[in-house]
Amino acid sequence: MAILSFASCSVSHFSPPISLRLHLPPVTALCYHGSFPASTLKTELRPLLLGCLDRRETGLIFRCNCLSSPIDAGSQFESLFSLLRRIGFREEESEMIIAKNPDIKSTSLDKIGNRIASLQSLKIDGLALLGLIAKCPNLLTSEEFDIVITFFADELEGRLEPELVERLLSVVDTSFLLSFNQKVRLLIQHGIPKEKISHVLSKVYLNKLLYQKSVEDIERLISFLEPFGGIGIIARRPVILNSDLDAQLIPRVEFIRNLSGEDDFATGTVLRRLPAILSYSVEHMNSHVEFLKSFAGLTSEQVFKIVHVFPNVISTSKERKLRPRLEFLKESGFDSPGIFKFLSKAPLFLALSEDNLSHKLGLLVKIGYKHRTKELAFAMGAVTRTSSDNMQRVIGLYLSYGLSFEDILAMSTKHPQVLQYNHASLEEKLEYLIEYMGREVEELLAFPAFLGYKLDGRIKHRYEEKLKSRGENMSLNKLLTVSAERFSKAADGIEVICL
Structure with missing residues (x-):
């Protein structure tokens, strides 16, 4: 057993620390103060030395007269400060990081440097890197982060947005990140492309996904949605991953399915067209269905057909939009079958803003349509899919080619789509008709559908x-x-x- 002893030692205080001189004796040296094993020296003296090093406001100079072999603890400590200084930390900030994560003092500089390089490879740099380390100093030393960072860099090929990586690496309990890897792999295995995984994860509530949803929960959710579009619905509406399967998703999907007459394909079409419909409660959806049935006189089957082509009817305000629009159709002479036929072709009429409809209504009246007529209602339905600005340009274009308001009215009555065509492509057709075909613009009165080809x-x-x-x-x-x-x-x- 190697025996070590101190011949004599002196301790002096200084502030602030300028230098640190530490000398340890050769293992063969003897001392009159007694003897102890070399291993004890390493385990007992090391914490004392590091503790002294950690006190930046006062320092201790150790002088041992018989010591001849220097230890590099001070050098390593200054190298650590130098490393943190190189990435942007001031000295007092470095001290705070070390105080919050004492393990950093016993971790090799190579490992810390490699961890910083790994974060930089994930595009976490500059102020973002400083903020993340200051918030989570254990990020530099914790072994649990190795698996996670490797997963981000290798399996996900560094595709995650830096902001998302920051949110994930700053979680309180790092053990949850290990299951996070499994959850992401599950989504990819079911069909979410790697290039879209960052978008999907950025839209979910990470706390729920990390802490409340197990891998089995996510597997059940995907399996339940599989007959209706499955992973495709989740890709379009990632927040569905946060929904409670039993309390929310199953009742809502079943409501739509029952309304469809238990047609899974038709139900899937509704969900794929508007995945956000799953954010509405059964009570909300049912209130809209019952309103359309009672106020417009529609059957459940007719309501579903409207929902099938335009699911957004479920999100439209009953009092601000549905009621006044349906009253407009009634005043224009439509009965229940007529309302159903109209809404099947122009369901967007129910959802457009009041300003949008008012402007278009004014343009239609200007070219000659009469209030409270079916012709005006049909014309309103025909222009729901164009902007009021485009519609105004189209009317101006017809006028510039010599057509009158009466001519435009006659064309739109015969072929309502003439008011919704893109004005730029419409101008090309009119120019070709007149300049290259040598025809008269009046020929359009007999065949306005020409403009649709x-x-x-x-x-x-x-x-x-x-x-x-x-x-x-x-x-x-x-x-x-x-x-x-x-x-x-x-x-x-x-x-x-x-x-």
């Missing part, structure tokens, strides 16, 4: 093929609506492919 895919192709047969006088209707076979015959045997 694709310019390159149908109009130009048919017209150019007809020119080859010198049949320039074919009507617009016949030119565009006849079948490919009949058009080929009309074009004197020239083969025409109908696009």
